[in-house]
Amino acid sequence: MIRYRRWRRSPARAIGTLSVCLGLFGLRSLAGAQPGGAVGTVGGDIMRGWREFHDKMCVECHAVWDQGGRVGPDLGRIRAGRLTDGQLAGVMWNHIPKMLGQMRETGYPPVTLSQEEMADLFALIFFVRQLDEPGDPVRGESILRAKGCSECHQTRAAGAGIGPDLAKWGRYANPIVWAQLMWEHAPMMEEAMKRSGMKWPKLDGTDLVHIVAYVRSTGTSGEKIYLNPGSVARGTALFREKSCQQCHPGTGPDLAAAELPVSVGALASRMWNHSPSMMQMMVEKDVSRAPLTPQELADIVAYILALGNVDPRGTSARGKDVFAQKGCGQCHQQDGKSRAPRLSRREQGTEVSAVYMATAMWNHGETMLARMTEAGLSWPVFNELEMVDLLAFLNASEAPPSVADPGGR
Numbered sequence: 001m002i003r004y005r006r007w008r009r010s011p012a013r014a015i016g017t018l019s020v021c022l023g024l025f026g027l028r029s030l031a032g033a034q035p036g037g038a039v040g041t042v043g044g045d046i047m048r049g050w051r052e053f054h055d056k057m058c059v060e061c062h063a064v065w066d067q068g069g070r071v072g073p074d075l076g077r078i079r080a081g082r083l084t085d086g087q088l089a090g091v092m093w094n095h096i097p098k099m100l101g102q103m104r105e106t107g108y109p110p111v112t113l114s115q116e117e118m119a120d121l122f123a124l125i126f127f128v129r130q131l132d133e134p135g136d137p138v139r140g141e142s143i144l145r146a147k148g149c150s151e152c153h154q155t156r157a158a159g160a161g162i163g164p165d166l167a168k169w170g171r172y173a174n175p176i177v178w179a180q181l182m183w184e185h186a187p188m189m190e191e192a193m194k195r196s197g198m199k200w201p202k203l204d205g206t207d208l209v210h211i212v213a214y215v216r217s218t219g220t221s222g223e224k225i226y227l228n229p230g231s232v233a234r235g236t237a238l239f240r241e242k243s244c245q246q247c248h249p250g251t252g253p254d255l256a257a258a259e260l261p262v263s264v265g266a267l268a269s270r271m272w273n274h275s276p277s278m279m280q281m282m283v284e285k286d287v288s289r290a291p292l293t294p295q296e297l298a299d300i301v302a303y304i305l306a307l308g309n310v311d312p313r314g315t316s317a318r319g320k321d322v323f324a325q326k327g328c329g330q331c332h333q334q335d336g337k338s339r340a341p342r343l344s345r346r347e348q349g350t351e352v353s354a355v356y357m358a359t360a361m362w363n364h365g366e367t368m369l370a371r372m373t374e375a376g377l378s379w380p381v382f383n384e385l386e387m388v389d390l391l392a393f394l395n396a397s398e399a400p401p402s403v404a405d406p407g408g409r
C-alpha cells in the first residue's frame, strides 16, 4: 500500500507537470476546458476529471505518461484507435474483476463515484488519449531533413533560408500551433515547392510532434507559450463559420465517418497532407480560406476528435441477444421478480447511458462479482459494440421500465 501513496500527495505538482508536457496552460486554463457541446453525450469537465483521478485514487494505480502508479496501464499510453462512449464503458466493465482484485490485495477502501464524476473521468480519459506522446528531438531533426523541410527552413544555423527560420516557434509546445502555422502558410509553401520542383511532403502520424520537440530542443529563448485545450462547443461553431462545413461532408470526406487519427498531432499531420487538394478545391469552389488562430484550430480539432467518441446507433435486437448471452438476464429479470434491480430506466424518462452503466458497474461491481462467483458465472466481457447494443436494448420500448439508480453520491 505504501508504494502507491506518494502520488496522491501531489496532485498540484502532477497537474503542473502534465500541463507543461502537453503544451497547455496549467490549472487555470484546464479549468475552463469543456469537451461538452453539440457532439458527445458525456459533457464532463477535464479538469474536474483530473482532480477526481487523484481524489478517487485512480492515480495510485494508473499513470498518465509516467505520472502515477504502475499497477494498472498508463492511460496516456494505451491507444488502440478510436474509443466511443459505449466502448469506454465496455472497457471499464471488462477490467472490473482485475481492478477489484488489485484493490482488495492492496487494502483499498471502496471508492464510489457519482455519474457526474464518472462523466468527468470519461472526459479526462478521452482527452488524455488524444494527446500525443512527447516527441523525440533526435527523430525530429532527421524528419526535418528527410521530408525536405530543411531545404527551405533554418533551425539554428543549419538549413537553407528560403522559408522563415523555424527556431522562434520553439516557444510553442503544442503541435496545434504548428498545424495552424503550416495551414496558414501552405499556399506560399506550395508555390515555393513547385518552383524548386519538390513534391508536397507527407507527414506520418507522429512526425509533427517530433519536429516540435526538435525545434524546442534547439534552446529557443523567450517565454514558453501554452494553449487552452480545445473546446468542442466552440469547435462546432467554428467548423461552420470557417466554411469547413461547405465541403465536409460533401466534396470532402464526412469527418464523422472517416478513419481519422485519434491524436491531435496526427490529425494535424493529416490536415497538412491534404492541404494541396483542399486548397485546390477551395479555389474551384470559390471558398475563401479563412484564417485561423491557433486557439480556433485547437477548438476545431477538439470537435473533429470528439466526433470519434460518438457511439454509432446500437441495435436493440442485437442488444437483446447480448443481454441473454452475457447472462445478465439470469439475475436482472426484466419482470421485476428478481432481486437484482431492473436495468431499464424508461419510466423515469432517463436513458441508460454509457456513463450510467460505467458508474453503476463501478459502484456495484463488488456485489455483482460476488454474486456471479456464487452462481458459478464468470464475469462477462464486452467486445466492440456489444455495450452500445445492450444500451440500445435497455433504452428500447420493449424493455420494461424500472427506477434504478446507479448509486454513488
Ligand code: HEC
Binding pocket: 053, 056, 057, 058, 059, 060, 061, 062, 071, 072, 073, 078, 091, 092, 094, 095, 096, 098, 099, 102, 103, 106, 108, 121, 125
Ligand atoms: C487498485 C488499483 C486500481 C485502481 C485504484 C484503479 N484501477 Fe483502473 N485498472 C487497474 C488494473 C490492474 C487495470 C487493468 C485490468 C486488466 O488488464 O484487466 C485497470 C484498467 C483500467 C482501465 C482500462 C484501461 C485499458 O486497458 O484500456 C481504465 C479506463 C481504468 N482502469 C480506469 C480507472 C479509473 C477511472 C479509476 C479511478 C476511478 C481506476 N481505474 C482505479 C487497477 C486500478
Ligand code: HEC
Binding pocket: 147, 148, 149, 150, 151, 152, 153, 162, 163, 164, 165, 166, 169, 178, 181, 182, 184, 185, 186, 188, 189, 192, 193, 194, 196, 198, 201, 211
Ligand atoms: C520549398 C520550400 C519549403 C519547404 C520544402 C517547406 N517550407 Fe515551410 N515555408 C516556406 C515558405 C516560403 C514559408 C513562408 C510562407 C508565407 O510567408 O506564407 C514557410 C512557412 C512555414 C511555417 C510558418 C513559419 C512562420 O514563421 O510563419 C512553418 C511552421 C513551416 N513553413 C513548416 C514547414 C515544415 C514542417 C516543412 C516540412 C514538412 C516545410 N515547412 C517545408 C517554404 C518551405
Ligand code: HEC
Binding pocket: 242, 243, 244, 245, 246, 247, 248, 251, 252, 253, 255, 258, 259, 260, 270, 271, 273, 274, 277, 278, 281, 282, 283, 285, 287, 300, 304
Ligand atoms: C473546398 C472544400 C473544402 C473545405 C472548405 C475544407 N475542406 Fe477539408 N478536405 C477537402 C477535401 C477534398 C479533402 C480530401 C483531400 C484529399 O483527399 O487529399 C479534405 C480533407 C480533410 C481532412 C482529412 C480527412 C481524411 O480523411 O484524412 C481534414 C481533417 C479536413 N479536411 C479538415 C478540414 C477543416 C478543419 C476545414 C475548415 C478549416 C476544411 N477541411 C475545409 C475539402 C475541403
Ligand code: HEC
Binding pocket: 326, 327, 328, 329, 330, 331, 332, 339, 340, 341, 342, 343, 357, 360, 361, 363, 364, 365, 367, 368, 371, 372, 373, 375, 377, 380, 403, 404, 405, 406, 407
Ligand atoms: C449473478 C447475478 C448477476 C448477474 C449475472 C448480473 N448482475 Fe448486475 N447486479 C446484480 C446485483 C445483485 C446487483 C445489485 C448490486 C448492489 O446492490 O450493489 C446488480 C447491479 C447492476 C447494476 C446497477 C443497477 C442499479 O439499479 O443500481 C447494473 C447497471 C448491472 N447490474 C448491470 C448488469 C449487466 C449489464 C449484466 C450482464 C452483463 C449483469 N448486471 C449481470 C447481479 C447480477
